[in-house]
Amino acid sequence: MLDVALLGTGGMMPLPDRFLTSLLLRLKGHMLLIDCGEGTQITLKQMGWGFKNIDVICFTHYHADHISGLPGLLLTIGNSDRREPVVLMGPHGLKRVYEGLKTICPELPFEVIINEIDPWENMEVGVFNISACKLEHKITCLGYRIDVKRIGKFNVEKAKALNIPIKLWSLLQKRESVEFEGNIYTSDMVLGDERKGIRVSYITDSRPVSAIPGFIKGSDLFICEGMYGEEEKLQKAKEYKHMLYSEAGRLAAEGCVKEMWLTHFSPSMPFPEEYIRNARKYFSNTYVGKDRKNVTLLFEDDING
């Protein structure tokens, strides 16, 4: 299972009741954060999931509203006694940006690993499987997809039929191979086909480019920017390289996702729920994001028994 929390849902500037857009994921006690604007550590504190286990921070791009909270967060992670490295990941330029911000957090009690990535890369960082997608914003910007793989079901009948000693079962279940009393046992002997995992995708800040539906395909949860709810702001959306609700709705439908949460609302839109019909027209399972809105996503076969 994967815990998902929106830490903030605002674009451009943090507001008293709407912090800057950021997403927190928790898997097996490890946390991954996407974007870290000014104030992100405040809602992190409110969530109560702690700071110490943040292993990875991904950045979509380096506009201040997506990264200005980084120095403070790193210091707070340090004060939470973390000593293991923290991975920062984002488009090219991250080294330069981090060097700049480091002037106000020069001494941290852990190593910071900078990972500048290219679009379409896929990588495993700790427990997380991360993919990136090229978006269209004023500057280079990446979308992210996190996949939690789900191995095949352990076939007890098969294991018994093959006379595999019970004490080896848990190792085989972890996809390990074992040699025991001259015999070699491999996990494919007892594991069924890989089962459906969990997929969360995160797209902001961007125009609705054609690569997105394929990238987010089948997501259990698709988190997408909805900078403007009003249809008549299309020209503005094009100019500032953002999306309308309706454009997000179309992407969700084309991507055959299960559920969409809108986020990254313009400060000019005090009631984001007012325009939700504009997204639901294309994708009915749309919800307006709120700060600290969260869900625990389960594996399909855990839900269906």
Add this chain to the structure above:
Amino acid sequence: MLDVALLGTGGMMPLPDRFLTSLLLRLKGHMLLIDCGEGTQITLKQMGWGFKNIDVICFTHYHADHISGLPGLLLTIGNSDRREPVVLMGPHGLKRVYEGLKTICPELPFEVIINEIDPWENMEVGVFNISACKLEHKITCLGYRIDVKRIGKFNVEKAKALNIPIKLWSLLQKRESVEFEGNIYTSDMVLGDERKGIRVSYITDSRPVSAIPGFIKGSDLFICEGMYGEEEKLQKAKEYKHMLYSEAGRLAAEGCVKEMWLTHFSPSMPFPEEYIRNARKYFSNTYVGKDRKNVTLLFEDDING
């Protein structure tokens, strides 16, 4: 009159109900900010005094909790249509720190003027008279004092006796000299002695060094750090170069100030008011600062009529 507002009262890290220590002053529609940690723009928004008229931002020092909100604030000031320069002022190193932070706010629609200052300097920046004092912290740190001067009272009897035309009075009242029909009139002909102005002083982060009482002397409002309320934290205060409430109280008493507000509370102290007696023992007119606590300070002769 001078409006004074504490924007935040926390030290080290912003908390959901206690933002980072920062002070806002407003004089004749112009604003001066001291320190700008992560989230300062959020309480600024809550105050409702606007962003456009922030002329000066002073920094005590460059630990992240005092400056990490700068890039976001500058962008928001830009979005509020300011086109006039903004002055940044602080101890040496400001240029280097600003260059670093500028990586995430490279384009602003106004000029940023960097003013690295020495302790004991006194300068006029716009409507503000600013003095700085050397403190004792882990890195170079300055205290600030803002003085609002109050010119002498216009003496109507004298002006009449000297036959000064009434239409010249307002110019003389502004300390200007006027030539009219061959005569030169100077303001000292009609203005009394300079009257008591308004003084606000701001001391954080520091040990209680001996220069402070003289520097804050007679302040109408003395805002002072109270990192630790508990007397038994003296060793910690010495180690981290901060103050106890009792030390702040002694400074206020020695400086003969009128009123003291404590601020910059340790995150380990959830109820700062719990220890107020430790400061009041030395200075009874002590109050615990709260986010957005504010007051309008009047000139003495406006109060007394």
